[in-house]
Amino acid sequence: MTDELRTLLGTQTYNRADVAYHIGVLKEFLEYLFFTEHVSSPNQDTIASFAQKKEYGEQDTFFLERLPESFFKVFSQESFYKKLEQLADEAKNLPTLSLVVPVVLKPKQISEIGTWAREKILDNILLDIDVDPTISAGCQIVWNDILYDFGLNRQIKNHQTEIENTVHNFMHAIDNGK
């Protein structure tokens, strides 16, 4: 993994979709930097000017501000397109933890899960998150093309005997008029 990709992942980019999105934002910012501002290194003003002109939000501004100055030195007006393609290709080969969750998570929750995954599983891992409300709670995990169900349904099935016993005891109690 190159330093540029590592740096990119370090900007709280945990989701595979976020990687592609951030590479897109970076491409547009470098175009602005090289073809509009005609400078090679950004600063707060150029980022703010870019965000204002291209109508980007706070999260995008925050992403650009977190990139160090050294990160931009590898990009030149002539080579930044190719470099970005290399980043994208390299990101495609990163290990992916696919999760199916019951609700749409916000960046905060995704960041926490991604941080945990990079600490406990792999430091360059990316998340690929889909939503399925039928899971109810917990999540389903796809790892190495194998699905592991850690949703509520699995928990219920794991405790099926206990649940059935509880219901039967309850029915007996009803029969006995208790």
Added chain:
Amino acid sequence: MISTFFETIFSSPISAVFLGIFILVLFALVVLVVVIAQFGTQLQYFATPIHDKIAGDAEHNAEQILEQARAQSRVIIATAEESAKNMLNEHKKETISFQEDQKKYLEELTSQSKEILTQQMGAITQSVETVATDFKIHITEIQASLDREEERFKQVIANESERLKESFVGVGTKTETEYHALIEETKKVLSENIEKDIKRTREVLSAYRSQQIEILNKNIVSMVEETARITLGKVLTLDEHRELIMKALQEAKQEDIFSTQKP
């Protein structure tokens, strides 16, 4: 028809008298006209003075003849009147006689009729009295018969009532016995049926309960899952979801699934 007419005319006395008088007067007038006619013809030949005497004689004769004729006519009229009077008198006498005869006849007839009527009335009265007497007798007999029938009917009713009372008493006793037996039998049958029904109902309930428990066992997990999905989907916050996801990942980590390599 004419003869009938004359017979009718002449049968009446007064009409016959007047008719006779009329005929006589008519005859006298005819004679007078003939004489006058003959005398007028002879006067044409005695226009001359020679004939005046003849005419005078003739006139005289004629007058005589006329006088005779008048006299004869008066005689005839007088005779006719006399005859008519006589005829009238006779006829009146006949009429009176006829009336008297008729009166007498009527009186006799009336008398006979009265007598007959009296006799008949007596017979009728006697018959009516007889009929009335018979009717009274018959009514009396009918009344007596009715009284007898009424008495007999009362007796029959009394006898039948007594017999019915006795029958009812017997029937009542028998019915009461049968009624109690029927009640006992009915109670027994009902108890058996109820017991059978209860047993059958318990069996059905037991089968139903087993069936429902089986259905419940089959669906209990789905029910709990659906219940949890509905409940948790509404009550869990995003952070709680994140915690459950983290717990699931930690569980997966503990199960060491992340160490597996691609097959």
